[in-house]
Amino acid sequence: MKKMFKKIANCAAAAALTAVMAGPVCAGETIVMDGSTTVGPIAKAFAEFYMRQNPGVNITVGESGSGNGAKSLMNKTCQVANMSRFMKDTEFKAAADTGVMPVAHVVALDGLPILVHPSNAVKNLTVAQVREIFMGKITNWKQVGGPDLAIVSVSRDTNSGTYECFNELVMGGEKIGERTEYVGSNGAIRQRVQSTPAAIGYAGLAFVDDTVKALSINGISASEATVRNGTYPIARPLFMFTDGYPKLGSHLHRLVTLCLTEEGNSMIKETGFIATTDY
Amino acid sequence: MSTVVDAAPKHPNESSHQAGDSGITMHRMKSFAGRDDSTGIESLEVHVQSREFSIFYGDNEAVRSLSMDIPRSRVTAIIGPSGCGKSTFLRAINRMNDLIPRCHTAGELIFDDENVYDPMVDVVQLRQRIGMVFQKPNPFPKTIFDNVAYGPRLQGERNRSRLADIVERSLREAVLWDEVKDRLHDNALGLSGGQQQRMCLARALAVNPEILLMDEPTSALDPRSTASIEALIGQLRGDYTIIIVTHNMQQAARVSDFTAFMYEGLLIEYGNTTKLFTNPANKQTEDYITGRFG
Amino acid sequence: MGFFSILVMAAALILILYPIISRGLSAYIFRATSEHRRVQFTEFGIGSAQEIERETAEVTAARQPVFDMIVAHEKDLKAELQEAVDQVHALAAAEGGFLQRSLERRLKRAHADASVEEYLTVLTDVRKSLEGQFDRERFTDVITLITERKQRVEVETKKLTEMKHALRDLLGPLPGDRITELLRSHYGQTRWDRCLHYQDKFLYRYEWDYSNPELSGLKMRTPRVEDFRGTDLEPAFAYVRDNLEAMMQPRLTLYWQFLTTDSRDAHFFGGIWPEVLGTFYLTIGAMLFAIPIGVIAAIYLCEYARPTKTVSLLRSCISTLAGVPSIVFGLFGLAFFLNTISVSESKSVLAGSLTLALMILPTVIRASEEAILAVPFTYKEAALGLGAGRWRTVLTVILPAALPGILTGIVISMGRAAGETAPIIFTAAVSVGLALSPLQTLNSPTPALPWNIYNLCTEHEAVDEIRHVQFGMVFTLVALVLMLNIIAIALRARISRKLRG
DSSP states (O other), X not given: OHHHHHHHHHHHHHHHHHHHHHSOOOOSOEEEEEEOSSSHHHHHHHHHHHHXXXXXXXXXXXXXXXXXXXXXXXXXSOSEEEESSOOOHHHHHHHHHTTOOEEEEEEEXXXXXXXXXXXXXXXXXXXXXXXXXXXXXXXXXXXXXXXXXXXXXXXXXXXXXXXXXXXXXXXXXXXXXXXOEEESSHHHHHHHHHHOTTEEEEOOGGGOOTTSEXXXXXXXXXXXXXXXXXXXXXXXXXXXXXXXXXXXXXXXXXXHTGGGSHHHHHHHHHHTOBOSSOO | OHHHHHHSOOOTTOSSOXXXXXXXXXXXXXXXXXXXXXXXXXXXXXXXXXXXXXXXXTTEEXXXXXXXXXXXXXXXXXXXXXXXXXXHHHHHHTTGGGGSTTEEEEEEEEETTEETTOTTSOHHHHHHHEEEEOSSOOOOSSBHHHHHHHHHHHTTOOOHHHHHHHHHHHHXXXXXXXXXXXXXXXXXXXXXXXXXXXXXXXXXXXXXXXXXXXXXXTTTSOHHHHHHHHHHHHHHBTTBEEEEEOXXXXXHHHHOSEEEEEETTEEEEEEEHHHHHHSOSSHHHHHHHTTSOO | OHHHHHHHHHHHHHHHHHHHHXXXXXXXXXXXXXXXXXXXXXXXXXXXXXXXXXXXXXXXXXXXXXHHHHHHHHHHHHHHHHHHHHHHHXXXXXXXXXXXXXXXXXXXXXXTTOOHHHHHHHHHHHHHHHHTSTTGGGGHHHHHHHHHHHHHHHHHHHHHHHHHHHHHHHHOSOTTOOOOSSGGGTSOOOBHHHHHHHHHHHHEEEEEEOOOSSSOOEEEEEEGGGGGTTSTTHHHHHHHHHHHHHHHOOEEEEOTHHHHSOEETTTTEEOXXXXXXXXXXXXXXXXXXXXXHHHHHHHIIXXXXXXXXXXXXXXXXXXXXXXXXXXXXHHHHIIIIIIXXXXXXXXXXXXXXXXXXXXXXXXXXXXXXXXXXXXOHXXXXXXXXXXXXXXXXXXXXXXXXXXXXXHHXXXXXXXXXXXXXXXXXXXXXOSBOOOOXXXXXXXXXXXXXXXXXXXXXXXXXXXXXXXXXXXXXXXXHHHHHHHHHHHHHHHHHHHHHHHHO
């Protein structure tokens, strides 16, 4: 019995030693980012870039939704809340109650594309048409110039910042119809749309690839120019919220202002979003 | 004296080729069989005394007002039909009945000038002074060494060589040493039934008890092992007070100095073994002994 | 009947395990291209510099013909525009004065090294300026020429850009490309199967044909070479089709570093070590908390508790807890461990372990209880008879005898703890992070296999690119749990054998 315990103890010690040696012994800072899946690609790219430049820092990126990001910031369990919508006033109130002062940093711009399956002949819809589709008033694609298929509308869940923006900019207060499906992330929207010829959904610009088709809205398609000057109707900024403005020169400060640098700019463009400035 | 030798039923295996080299010679057999018949209980020192001692299982009185003096350094047997309360009484002596939830007692059971059931009594200490061997051999699933050393380790002995000495001494006393001395670190469950029971005996002896309680120790064993256990009892007599509960009247007659007969919780007769078996005072005793009921 | 049911179970197991094993192994054993080896060397320092240099030279030599063809084609396009530019130069010289200066200024950007795009921009600019002239009728010829050339070249340029895009996806950055920040654009395809996929996308153009209004669009496939008939680029396609192996140099590789390296650029490159380590920490942590509490609780319930109503209530609570969905534990962990008592400032392995421990506690308690109750009463009797106190009896006799059963409970719980997602979503798991050192587990979150499998399969921005990583993770998780189970079962068998003699 004793011999076996000794063996186990030895193995455990060896494993622990390997783990200690294998993992970086960072005595440095940890920055926790949490929130939107839309801002996720940007946050992950920034995190990796920053960690490469500053090896002592450990930046972790969570993607549990804009709402959860805000909650985490309020509970002080994260330093940066990635949100694809602005904070609601209830969230501001709750934050102030716990002593957190959320400060918004605009990290990129997104022209919320309306996605359909590539086989769908429809190229353009008006905002009103999109609204009525999601309300359930328009039920068949042939009513808007498409094939004779019943429309399958897919929306993000209510925790999502993308959902809130869509609600505000497109639905304008009207309720989304009962037959709409809800999925939990941008990637899930894309997967649903790319596998269903009759589907329509919305996601972030970074999630558009050649397996889905982005429609032009009111005749305008999302591009750098149209998003920046607001002519694309469903454009929105993407935010990173911090508790107060971070101390100048600190890692946190440099991380959230990365979007203003040339490298940050190029990373945002590469992921597919639109940079706030133009180099 | 010599007639007793013939009267005692001889086991065919009770010859000089006992297991091991410390076998029992005919000489020893003679002294074993040659008990001190004339000595009465009154002239011996009392080791355990029960005074109007009763044991209840809930409302059922299993042992009724039993009063008995058990003498020191002798073998006392308790016999009786099933359910008469003999095991219950035996287990009361070292308070093993505490393990049964609805069991409570009345009266006194005096050991070493103290009531065993006094709330101030340290049960752990008590059980180290009164050892027990059970009906079915119950070695721990450990090595033979660890089994026998269990008691001494409880008492705080850590020194390996001293433990080894104690283990050897106990195993020799139990006449098991020669059979297991080369495999002390094998699992005890690998021994045969008889060997296991002897090992349990060694285990009980290792803590140096004053009294040995034996609850039908050979009822689960084959005749050869039974004989060796009985021979052991004879050897240990004199160094230990032994109280043995047995179903087997002939065994009681073979090994004990004094015998108590219990029936339905009551002590019917208690006295010198030879006298009880050859000339019982009570009719019930006679009926039981002659096999009219059982 | 028994044999049949075993057969059915085996068939189901094979059906489930086969894709996991076959596709999961492809994350470890696959045909890796020169790009893969380049990534390994540049990012992780694996491999020798000479080898990489030699290979890069070979690969570049194989690719050079295609690059040369592209350059030649671009030159042709520029030459077309050059004609228009020369015409404008001539016009400017002829006009003189203010117009000449303004045109020359604009034409300055159309120098020999400028790209086709710059030429086009210049010409657009020039045309606008000419059209804005008061007497533009004089310049109609030039304007027409500019318009015609521009249109043609713009169409050609669009096709060329698409083709270059497809080539970049396959080979990596082309010479003259500006190197951007994201790692994924620094390298071409690292896996041969993806190479074939992108080769197809390079050789063929896929479009949707909406000509028939009655039907949905049809996916049309046209060979891209049709776009470039008669140009310098025409042989490029056959070349790429036939020489891909020389350009990529695929070799069957055992990429065991997949298990031990960090991931780069959101799992585009690299391995899954942080996730594996995270799962390991979480499982061990959960065990560390659950085993002592569970075993002691079981001892209390079996040995010390008196059969009162309170104890029965306690027992039924424990049984109920075993059936609570894991997401409830996750939310409870978030609310209690993080928000209320703040065991750590942020999500952490500590909070995750505590939550997981809570989740597996009922199983451990139940298995331990059964094991302890199964210990023969005779052992306890014997120990007590020798003068052992109750706690000594439990510690020295009952627990060792119950150990096989307790280990069974531990084995079952370990598998569950390693694979559960819901309890760690809110308490410990993040999408991206570094491998933690043991001290950091107290206050840092970590990636973990179950959560990251979900994350990579649904939320990732390029799900199709990293399929092999997804399957690799699944395979690794299954293998990890299997290994943990086997170790524990072997341990239990050894102990059982010892106990039985």
